[in-house]
Amino acid sequence: MNLVRTFIAVDIDDNNVLSKLAEVRDYLVGTKADLKPVATENIHVTLRFIGEIPMTKVQEICDALTNTLKFKPFTIKIEGLGVFPNIRRPRVIWAGVSRGTEELVKLHDIIEKTLRSLGIPPVREKFVPHITLARVKSSKNLQSLIKAIEQFMNTEFGELVVDKVKVKRSILTRSGPIYNDICVIKAVE
Incomplete structure (x- = not known):
């Protein structure tokens, strides 16, 4: 059986926002902390990670979401830097969403309900809209990393319009994941 590592996301496709996110990510990498940075072309807001499922199920998901995911275009504002689980032991470094979170949560809830109906x-x-910039692999140079994170905690990265949601495939390779769009659900004008 052909399994596909699948997730549902909103791509960050505004070049200004993307370059600001990449700039901060690169600054964090410059601290020489043990990070696994997210490649610029892979930066996104995950609405739902599904995992490895058969391609037939992926097609069912695409068909179902095309019917259930009806939304108007909306604006999100990317602002602030944060970490999971906490600043003393960061594992994931992310940029936050300060505007448009309600709409993203609504999309997530519809996706969740749709997926449940498909078993x-x-x-x-709890779903917390965010954009992962890097994962922390060890405590190497942790203090300089924490200082750098604190420096960017209130950074404004900009705004972008969300007018599509994508079901994506993640192919894991040695040099990092490669993402391909499986289907695109466009907003209704």
């Missing part, structure tokens, strides 16, 4: 179990953790 995909719900996620346990």
Whole structure:
């Protein structure tokens, strides 16, 4: 059986926002902390990670979401830097969404309901809209990393219009994941 590592996301396709996010990510990498940075072309807001599922199920998801995911274009503002789980032991470094979070949560809820109707179990953790910039692999140079994160905590990265949601495939390679769009659900004008 052909399994596909699948997730649903909003791409950050505004070049100004993307370059600001990449600039901060590169600055964090410059601290020489043990980071696994997200490649610029892979920067996105994950609405739902699904995992490895058969391609036939992926097609079912695309068909179902085309019917259930009806939304008007809306603006999100990318602002602030944060970490999961906390600043003393950062594992994930992310940029926050300060405007448009309600709309993203609504999309997530519709996706969740749709997936459940297709037999995909719900996620346990609360959905927090964010953009992962890097993962922290060890505590090497942690203090300089924390200082750098604190420096960018209130950074404004800009705004962009969300007018499509993508079901994506993630192919894991040694040099990092490669993402391909499987289907695109466009906003209704």
